[in-house]
Amino acid sequence: MSSQRIKFYQTGTFTVGNRLLDDSHRTVQASMTRANALTSGHRACQGCGEALGARYVLDTAMRATGGNLIAVNATGCLEVFTTPSPETAWQLPWLHSLFGNAAAVATGVAAAMRVKGKGTRVIAQGGDGGTTDIGFGCLSGMFERNDDVLYVCYDNEGYMNTGVQRSSATPPAARTATTPAVGAEPGNPFGTGKSLPLLAMAHRLPYVATASVFDLHDLEAKVTRAMGFGGARYLHVFVPCPLGWGFATDRTIELARLAAECGLFPLFEAIDGEVTSSTPIRRRVPVDAYLRAQKRFAHLFDGDQADPVVVRLQALADDNIRRFKLVDGAGGRP
Amino acid sequence: MLKQLECSRAIAEVIARCRPEVVCAYPITPQTHIVEGLSELVRDGTLAPCEYINVESETSALSVALGASAAGARAYTATASQGLLHMAEVVYNVSGLGLPVVMTLGNRAVGAPINIWNDHSDAMALKDAGWIQLFARDAQEAVDLHVLAFRLAEELSCPVMVCVDGFVLTHSVEPLDVPAQDDVDAFLPPYRPVQVLDPTDPVSIGAMVGPEAFTEVRYLAHHKQLQALERIPQLAADFRARFGRDSGALLHGYRTGDADTIVVAMGSVTGTIEVAIDELRDAGLAVGAVALCAFRPFPLAALAGALGGAQRVVVVERNLAPGLGGAMASNVRMALRGQPIPVYTAIAGLGGRPVTRASLRRLIEAAHADAVDDLTFVDLDNDAIDRELARWDERRRSGPSAENMLRDARRAR
């Protein structure tokens, strides 16, 4: 169990807060004194999952470090929508350099903090493009040196900042501007892409985890745990993108939930390269429920017949469920 | 105190005395000896406190320095050639953010064809990246310029690239005086950043700037360079006062007073040129030389002053701007705008080809007689060129020119 579940039943146990709970059991986001590290007035799309994810992560890290935190940001949506001069939405020390070098810049900041003995902690953050693709070299270097940085990838499965192109985190069959839904195998080809969490684990990092904006308790527990480790850590946060995926702006969290509960996005954590726990699926759903809600998969549901691609995607989900042990016993209620 | 030292080692030692707090290194010839020396000085505790970080690429090397500098640490790295181009976007970024990183550039040709020897192609490729570029004319200046560079960088909050000719200077072993720690400490105050990442006073550094302010941001970068034009001579004077030698300047003039012909160059070729000038003076030619130390900012006024009395100028430069001629000569012409004197461009010493006193004398003599073309390639193997061009005429595709020419050269032998 990745986050400590509340044993005694409470009304709305999985909600952000709960008036019945002790403060220590509520999420950081329930607190009136949360840092709001990413504050109002930013220019993210309505219903932006990344804006949510970044505030969740940084506010938690701010609490975990007593506010002694610096953030380094890769180029991308998160950077552009938060800091169009002359206004910034950040309320913590924040540095943006380039698209592909966030991990290395963070290494530099961490080195400065170490040499000055300040104890200030460092988070580097970027989208999936800046993490899995252009920034992967710097990131791998930061990993293998075990620099004291928590790298957070906000994964919206594509290059949304530049207009929704494919990244190596784009899922199979998804339509993007560079994997159009035409031809024999429409959308992103199967058998491509990479799992950064597994690559991070291969670096034998002290801590690697995946999290999602729909389960705040789980996400915050992971950030808190990550900040308890020294050295290089990696957190991969699933952040749906209403624009890039094509869904109504109010369904961001719902989509994140469906992705996890169908098994396509497994929530787990790994210590020293070994998976140590996973967050069980509470109400399992078929991948259909997740895919149908998005325009980027609409071509799978054009005809009268179920597309065989859906079956392949279900197989991927089932494989995750088996591999990460996402279902215990009966597997929650369907 | 003079010691017989390899220049790279002396640079490592002087860098250590500048007390950088973060040193990032990615090996590339010919700067490797510098960062190797630093790694030893950090490991043995000579340089402390300091974080020495072995990175996986030049992009990371300068990025780490960038992060460290933004977080308030004095940061240093070194690179050369392809390495500089690999980190190119970070080079622009460091200056754009106004971070006073100091970087040694062991000047080296840029491939292909791959070539590890000296010329200035690398520095010229990034001359407009917003960094201050200082060229060392000799090994001692290479050492001294680093002390000056840190102070200049931090005063202006602008990065400085110290350009040291690869092998020719970096690997030269000679008597060198490494500035003493006390003197360095007195000359170079601790780093007080203009902006810093500080949880007690948070700021966002690196905002996206749109059309409404980008021009102004760029103007201010230019303004910093203009300020450097004023500060460099002052710091050079300070340096002379404390260390007792002339290191660092906008430019160094040599026998220019009554010269009709003045040679302009940068880097290690300066010494050879001065010898050639002496010989030609002895032969009665009114010739002199100017060695540019500052290439960015470009000392337009100082250079115009130094060249004011000449009837012609010969720019000897270790780089080629294909399709134009020389980057340096174009800049020199800016200094002489409005003056009806010819500026001859001589491309010399590319990819490590020795620039010899004899060649230089031939060049200067010819120029002095206005018997050179506007663009001259010193010591060009015209036979090889002619044969290859003939082949080009026969067939559009004749195989790699470099291999053809090597084959010809073997035949010729």
Add this chain to the structure above:
Amino acid sequence: MKKPFAITLDPGSSLHNHTGSWRTQRPTYVDRLPPCNATCPAGEDVQRWLYHAEAGDYRAAWEAILDDNPLPAVMGRACYHTCEGACNRAQLDEAVGIHAVERFLGDLAIREGWPAPAPAAATGKRVLVVGAGPSGLAAAYHLARLGHDVTIRDAMPRAGGMMRYGIPRYRLPREIVDAEIERIVTMGVRLELGVRVDDLPAAMRDGGFDACFAAVGAHLAKRVDIPAADAGKILDAIGLLRQVEGLGDAPLLGRRVVVYGGGNTALDVARTAKRLGATDAVIVYRRTQAQMPAHEDELREALEEGVLVRWLSTVKEMGEGELTIEKMTLGADGKPVPTGELETIAGDTLVLALGQAVDLTPLRAVPGVRFTPDGSVEVGPDLMTGYPGLFCGGDMVPADRTITVAVGHGKKAARHIDAYLRGGAYEPAAKHAPAGFDRLNTWYYVDADRTVQPQLEMARRVGTFAEVHGGLDETTALFEARRCLSCGNCFECDNCFGVCPDNAVIKLGPGKRFRFDLDFCKGCGVCARECPCGAIEMVAEEI
């Protein structure tokens, strides 16, 4: 710090950028009507009192019940809880055991001696309540709270009406009834027992009452003619239950008792017969189990206790120690049709449980009062009869005859009487829109099966009149209260505050709920979608 122009910025300066201008729809907090409340005949705001109970503030929870119902301990036992039938949680796992929590609160209040709320300042108006059953008691209680001077008159020797003389003890212990009545009396309500009121206008006039609420119930047993060898062996249910309560002679039933009818009273009688020592208790009912009006739980418990039921059967004749019954079949219209097939079953006594009628005698002569064809009193929406100032409720008027309806009538009548006495009309507040299951986001709720109330062991159940169902203890009551989904009403879970990508929800602090910051709300709708209980609505922006 002297910051470099444009590239280095002051923290949080984006607050100058009011992204509220992006919005085409705005979120709004709403309170909706949960199905429990919507279906409660007594109008209990179940969600509201459970909200207090969830926090362990039992006193506040109990007081919230008392706003609508003065008899929580009784109701927690004897109400057939339509609320639970409507509870949205039933679509998730099982309905919240609302009655069990109510009973817990009611019992706790009795144990702790919590008083009823202090009445408002005296109005000087006097009201006569006729009938000390649940409806009359409720009316008296509410009227007293409103500051009126109330007198209850009842023909019976003890107060409680059907709570005492209709519902057996094993379902409703008498000390509970007594305690809750005592609390009302303590408020200053005068109780005059053993006084039959035959002329209501006279009683009002003579007693100087400004208004009257009559709720005398339906005590007249309906009968059918059944040929019998010994008519003494045919009893009526209501009479039998009164006898058990000590009115008149002790009942003599014999070993084999047959009960004729299919309502709750039939089951009460059959189960009572078992407790009085009958070896056989057989219910004869004309229709099928599905058509039986009795409450499902009651039937189940009766069957557990060994009561037998003859479905689709009518009693034709009562003989000596046996009865003749005729089998029925269902016609095309779903009504039972005789088959002519006869059968003989053993039976020493036949108890008729065929329903009750209202004794309309006291109202016959009252000018303006009218009656419905089936023998109820006609009242307006305000429960007033045609005679000014005379209101009726409970089993006397056309409605379901349950204790909960009765208590609801009492409250309703009290409000209208109050308005009448003040010379105005009571306007009930507009009802909120319903909080349906489809508006809930149930992912946020943990699966939690209903708490099972302890039950008396079977041997003691049939041997005594001890209460069958036990109550919840504090832990289980708290657990059960917390199963409430708070349908349609904010329970301060902080979801909207947490899930807003634009930090445009302002948390106002415990008990104060939240506010939207329309300077920054872009109108994405995530808050509404993720509100677990459906208490946020998106409304198109007006231009």
Add this chain to the structure above:
Amino acid sequence: MLEIRIHGRGGQGVVTAAELLSFAAFREGQYAQAFPSFGSERMGAPVVSFCRLDHEPIRLREPITAPDVVVVQDPTLLQSLDVFAGLHDDGWVLVNSSRGFADLGLAEWVERFPRGHARCVPATEIARAHLGRPLPSAALLGGFAGLTGAVALDSLRAAIRERFAGDVGERNAAAAAATFALTRPEPARC
């Protein structure tokens, strides 16, 4: 030269509208230039696009600050921006609203324009009816054509069909025609 400025929100097809207009005009042999104004704002944020139409080649590359026509795709913008900035008094105004200028509080203001130069059209309603989705761009372009006569309806429909294949194109073309019919000046009576 006719200079048109279109105001809407990110995601509503503001940029596409300007482009379609330019395609339609090009079909008629006009010179047309369409260009967006990109900021760091995202979906939902107020955005603006521009279109110039002329019978001569267009060399101007500056943003349109004094438009001849202002098209407002989303009336909620009226609260937060001066969408009519720079519009001159003989210009044209087309606002997407099922209500009138009076309801929008603009009754007095639109009086400055020549008769028939300012119109509200229920483009979102028309879009819903034809597309089943509230995307008012095509419908508004039909309104623009009817109002100004600057492009013919047929050119516009052709441009729409060229951009959107199949059914989507047909539906958008129909939406444009519907709004065109609403805004076209009354034919003169014989």
